[in-house]
Amino acid sequence: MDTFVTFYRDTYPGLVAQLVAYTGDLGEAQDVAQEVYVRAWQRWRRISTYDEPRAWISRVAHNLAISRWRRARVAVASWTRHGPPPPPAEPDAATADLVAALRRLPEAQRRALVMYHIGGFTVGDIARAEGVPEGTVKARLSRGRQALAPLLAVDVRQP
Template identity: 40%
Template sequence: MNAAAVAVTTTMNRDRAAPDRRAEFDAFYARNIGRITAQIRAYVGDHDEAEDLVAEAFTRALTRWKTVGSYDNPATWVRRVAWNLATSRLRRGAFARRFLRRQRITDVEGPQPDRVDLERALTALNERHRKAIILYYIADMTAAEIADQERVAESTVRTWLARGRAALAERLRIDEIKEQP
């Protein structure tokens, strides 16, 4: 038997022996797919792109589930991978060009901003401000948690949030922005 055959057999045995692992991963996926996709969609401004990126992040988690599944919060790992992938893709040529085209649409009409308006307004933010805003409002992270993840001072995150809020308020025509956190 050659080496490749040995290795593939090992893989198949692993699959047969893991029904609990599948159920565990599926439950984890169901709990987190919506919220993480929402974050990435808000970041990249494109639903299909967001779904692709998040699917890739979950797939990477799945291929390492023995390790990732043992973490206190595997969703943090998936979210981080998805963000890294999104950042990488945003900086690539074709997608960046589409992104920049959307960025030109910066003025939003109407007192009741819907999600399209919000995505357009988000794309106009500085990348770090945008990330902080999304992590704060969609991922429900505190300024301290964002600071820890981004390895910056908490005061820096507060500045990002304040600037992000101000820019969003201007673009979304929201008059009252609460001074927090």
């Protein structure tokens, strides 16, 4: 690992400068460099044996910069051809009321209600995700429904 850290420290400034010259944008150059060094770290055992690992970094960086440029060009062409996507629909009054009411509940109850009723998770799924017993999830759901009902003027009594 020490060799990679040294390699990174020694080559990063030069690679970013090289990429700024390719892309004309410092932020883009830094993003590409970050991706290159992630790839290099994953393959460091092999790359470190190369006569010139810096050449590998440079080549991959150049290829990534070109690939990103091509993806951007395709996106612009698509935008030009099809126009922007339609704006998202405004939430209806009932949805806005539900969100406002959910904000007034304790976080744990809110998460349980949203995961169960909107996300489609089972009680067991929620228990595993939250790291609590299923009984705790059931209690959160019950208490959350009871607290939510008066906020939405809904009758939650079971038949």
